[in-house]
Amino acid sequence: MEICDLNVWYGGNHVLKNINLKIPKNVIFAIMGPSGCGKSTLLRAMNRLLELNPTAKVSGQVMVDGINIYSDKIDVTWVRRQFGMVFQIPNPFPHLSIYDNVAIGPKLNGLTKSKSELDQLVRWALEKAYLWDEVKDDLRRPAAALSGGQQQRLCIARAIALKPRIILMDEPTANLDPVAAMKIEELMLELKEDYTIVIVTHNPQQAARVSDYVAFLYLGELVEVGETSQVFTRPINKLTEKYVVGRIG
Amino acid sequence: MSFRKIKERIMLGLIAILALLSAVPIFAIIFSVYFEGMKHVSLSFLIDLPPPPIGDKAGGIGPALAGSLILIALALAIGGTIGFFTGLFLSEFSHTKLAQQTQMILQIMVEFPTIIVGLFAYTVLVLPLKRFNALAGAFALAIVIIPYIALNVKEAYKSISFTLKEAAFSLGLSAPTAYLRVLLGAAKSGVLTALLIGMAKAAGETAPLLFTILGSTFTYFAGLDQPIHAIPLLIYNFALSPYERWHQVAWGASAVLLTIILTIFLVSRMIIRGART
Numbered sequence: 032m033e034i035c036d037l038n039v040w041y042g043g044n045h046v047l048k049n050i051n052l053k054i055p056k057n058v059i060f061a062i063m064g065p066s067g068c069g070k071s072t073l074l075r076a077m078n079r080l081l082e083l084n085p086t087a088k089v090s091g092q093v094m095v096d097g098i099n100i101y102s103d104k105i106d107v108t109w110v111r112r113q114f115g116m117v118f119q120i121p122n123p124f125p126h127l128s129i130y131d132n133v134a135i136g137p138k139l140n141g142l143t144k145s146k147s148e149l150d151q152l153v154r155w156a157l158e159k160a161y162l163w164d165e166v167k168d169d170l171r172r173p174a175a176a177l178s179g180g181q182q183q184r185l186c187i188a189r190a191i192a193l194k195p196r197i198i199l200m201d202e203p204t205a206n207l208d209p210v211a212a213m214k215i216e217e218l219m220l221e222l223k224e225d226y227t228i229v230i231v232t233h234n235p236q237q238a239a240r241v242s243d244y245v246a247f248l249y250l251g252e253l254v255e256v257g258e259t260s261q262v263f264t265r266p267i268n269k270l271t272e273k274y275v276v277g278r279i280g
Numbered sequence: 281m282s283f284r285k286i287k288e289r290i291m292l293g294l295i296a297i298l299a300l301l302s303a304v305p306i307f308a309i310i311f312s313v314y315f316e317g318m319k320h321v322s323l324s325f326l327i328d329l330p331p332p333p334i335g336d337k338a339g340g341i342g343p344a345l346a347g348s349l350i351l352i353a354l355a356l357a358i359g360g361t362i363g364f365f366t367g368l369f370l371s372e373f374s375h376t377k378l379a380q381q382t383q384m385i386l387q388i389m390v391e392f393p394t395i396i397v398g399l400f401a402y403t404v405l406v407l408p409l410k411r412f413n414a415l416a417g418a419f420a421l422a423i424v425i426i427p428y429i430a431l432n433v434k435e436a437y438k439s440i441s442f443t444l445k446e447a448a449f450s451l452g453l454s455a456p457t458a459y460l461r462v463l464l465g466a467a468k469s470g471v472l473t474a475l476l477i478g479m480a481k482a483a484g485e486t487a488p489l490l491f492t493i494l495g496s497t498f499t500y501f502a503g504l505d506q507p508i509h510a511i512p513l514l515i516y517n518f519a520l521s522p523y524e525r526w527h528q529v530a531w532g533a534s535a536v537l538l539t540i541i542l543t544i545f546l547v548s549r550m551i552i553r554g555a556r557t
Contacts, residue, residue, distance in 0.1 A: 080450055083442075085375045112452030122443045126465040136451040139461060186447070193451065 032077070032197060032227065037091035039072055039081065046072055048251045050091070054244070059219060059228045061242035061259070063235055065279060069251045070231040071119075074199050077229065078114035079107050095196065112140060115190025115226075119202040121182035123174035123189070130170040132185055133157060136193045152192055160188035161218055180211025187218065191226070198222065200230040204237065216241050235275050239263050247271045249279075310538065317535025320528050326536070329498055330514070333523035341533045343500045347493070347509040348483060348540075350501055351418050355482040359422030360429055360475055367433025367474065368459060374438075383434075389427040395487040397423045402491035412494030414501070414508035420488035425478035432477055436470025437463070469555035476548040480541050486512035511537045 032054040039047035047069045054060045062070045075081040077093055079100060092099045100110045123132045133153045136142075143149040153170075157163040162184040166177070174185055183203060190198055200219070204212035219228055219241055232238050238245050239259060246256040247270075255262060255271040266272040273279045324340055331339025366382065373379045398420050405416035440463055448458040464471065489495075489510050495517060496507040511533050518530035 078450065080446055083446060083449055108452045108454055110452075111450055114450070116446075116450035118443055118446060120443050122441070122447045124444065124447065124462065124466060126468065135462060136453075139453055139457055140451070189447075189451075 032229075033092075033094040034077070035092040035094070037073075037076060037089070037093065039069070039076055040088045041084070042086045046251050047076070050253050052246060052253065052256060054227060054229060056227050057223060057225075058243040059223050059230060059241050061238035061245045062229065062231045062248055063233065063238045063245060064248035064274070066233055068248045070233070070248050071201050073248065074201050074229065074231050077197075078116060078199060079110050080116065082107065112193055113196045115187075115193055115195035115198045117183070117186050117190050117198065117200045117203045119205050121179055121186055121206065123177070123182050123185050125173065125175040127174060128171045129157075129166050129174050129177070129185060132174045133188045133192045136189060140193065142193070153188075156188040156192035157185075159191055159222070160184045161214065161221075162188055178211070180207050180214060183207060183211070183215060184218065187215075187222075191222070195226070197227045197229060200228065202231055202233065205233070235263075235277070239275075247274060249274070310542075313531070313534045313538050317531040317533075317538075320532030321535055325532055330518075330529055331525055333521065333526055335525070339525075339529060341511065341514060341529065341536065343496060343498065344509040344511045344514040344533065345536065346501055347414070347496070348511045348537075350414065350508065351421060351489075351493070351510055352479055352482045354414070354418035354504075355421035355425060356475065356479055358418060359425040359478060359482070362422070363426040363429025363474070363478065364433050364471065366426065366430035367435075368437055370430060370434040371437035372455075372459070383431075386427040386430050389423075390431070393487070394420075394424050394485055395490065398488040398491040401488065406492060409505060411505065412492060412507045413505045414493060415504045417489050417493035417508060417510065418504075420492050421482045421485060424485055424488055425481045428481055429474045429478040432474030433467075433471055436467040436474060439470060440466045469551045472551050473548045476544050476551075480544040480548075483540050483544070484512060484537065486516050489513045490516075511540075 034050055034052040034054075037047060037050040038045070050073060062073060064070050072081065076089055081087045081089060089101065092101060094100075095113055098105065100113075124135070127135065130153055133156050134149055137149060137152055143152055154163060157166065162181060165181060166172070174182065177185060187198075187203075204215050207215065216237070219230065222228060230238075230242065242259045244257065245259045245262050247254045247262065247268075249270055255266060255268045257267075262271060263275055266275060270279070324338065326340060326345055327342045328338070328340030329342055330344075331337040366386070370379050370383055370386075401416045401420035401423070405419055406412055409416075437459075444466055445458075445463065448462040451458075451462075453462065489512065493510060493513065494507040495509045495513045496502070497509060497514070497517070501508055515530045515533050515537065518526040518533070521527070
């Protein structure tokens with residue numbers, strides 16, 4: 032995935048300024064920065080979920096496998112299916128069962144032909160998300176009955192059930208306890224084998240633990256991007272250095 | 281006890297008495313309607329034709345009850361559909377000028393005298409057909425209930441958290457699929473309540489029916505283009521009549537109507553309470 036000259040405005044407010052990024056395949060790519068720097072906006076510009084906000088305006092290109100997803104010829108629902116998305120607050124559909132939360136995406140998008148195929152897909156996604164063993168006996172239970180960490184893994188299962196190319200995660204552990212958060216981080220490392228993962232985090236330690244590449248965003252501008260080991264040990268920019276040692280944030 | 285404390289006690293007592301007083305009319309109405317009405321209500325009362333005004337034949341409100349149910353169903357089919365989509369539009373496009381203006385118009389419509397709605401239905405559906413008819417009544421009731429349903433559906437969809445909307449759209453669904461097949465479930469209790477409020481409104485309205493359905497007192501439903509009867513209209517006509525026998529039927533009909541409305545009200549309360557827990 033490649034982002035070229037991306038600019039985003041909310042009304043008259045210029046929130047992302049000339050972002051250029053290249054994200055390699057099968058890596059975990061972290062976007063870090065203090066609150067309000069535009070990280071979540073950048074993530075939502077990647078799958079055009081930003082368009083739910085009527086005041087948002089975007090210019091520039093986002094290329095996925097050579098296709099500009101902002102081209103007029105591209106259908107926005109197709110774009111969103113290329114990405115699985117996991118949010119800051121675990122947000123399973125509370126009125127649906129565990130099974131239906133995972134099944135609803137593939138079902139409504141017509142990805143499976145039969146009930147048994149759908150069952151298999153649901154099981155596969157739940158296994159991938161390390162949730163199957165905990166829920167296999169009561170898939171019909173409402174999703175709201177699960178714990179926060181389980182709900183977030185259910186959301187990961189819901190995202191990968193669409194067989195996306197890229198998984199976007201918006202501070203997926205911010206609302207979880209440390210044990211549940213660690214499980215999600217382990218899961219991310221596992222998923223990297225099959226997917227490209229872009230994770231937004233306001234926590235530099237998390238970026239250092241899980242990511243292969245990291246971008247530092249500050250006040251809507253891309254300050255530095257590079258391999259995680261390099262950015263954390265030999266940052267080029269003074270601002271990045273201050274951030275990773277905890278002097279801004 | 282200090283004088284200040286005594287003064288405070290007296291004021292609180294007065295407020296409590298006034299609060300209780302405001303609840304008296306509703307209980308007085310319910311009590312008097314059931315007291316006068318229930319002694320006439322039986323199964324045959326719900327099915328039979330009204331009695332002749334003179335004599336001691338029991339009779340019932342069959343045509344009016346059937347007519348009311350048909351009118352409610354039709355009004356809900358028309359007004360519910362339009363009101364639902366209007367409410368969805370108001371919720372999801374609230375930033376547009378059109379939505380803001382629509383919302384203002386609906387708020388005016390809520391306050392609109394319903395007799396004028398009846399007159400309007402008379403000019404567009406009764407005059408051209410040269411006959412009072414069921415469709416005109418349903419049309420008038422639909423117009424009356426649309427703002428109630430739309431404004432409540434709007435609130436139902438507005439109450440869905442933004443992150444849940446993001447989740448639905450992140451699955452790559454088109455807007456109609458996301459709103460109707462995923463998010464409707466999350467707004468279910470609010471939408472159902474909106475429809476029930478519309479139903480109760482349609483069940484109880486008299487004014488929009490005066491110019492539209494005529495009231496076929498002694499015949500059951502005969503077609504959408506034919507006159508039809510309704511309970512509120514029967515109460516109005518019979519209560520104004522000089523016949524004691526018809527007064528009794530009007531009391532019985534009032535009890536039936538009140539039961540319908542209270543049932544709808546209780547069901548909607550239960551749905552709201554169920555959604556909260």
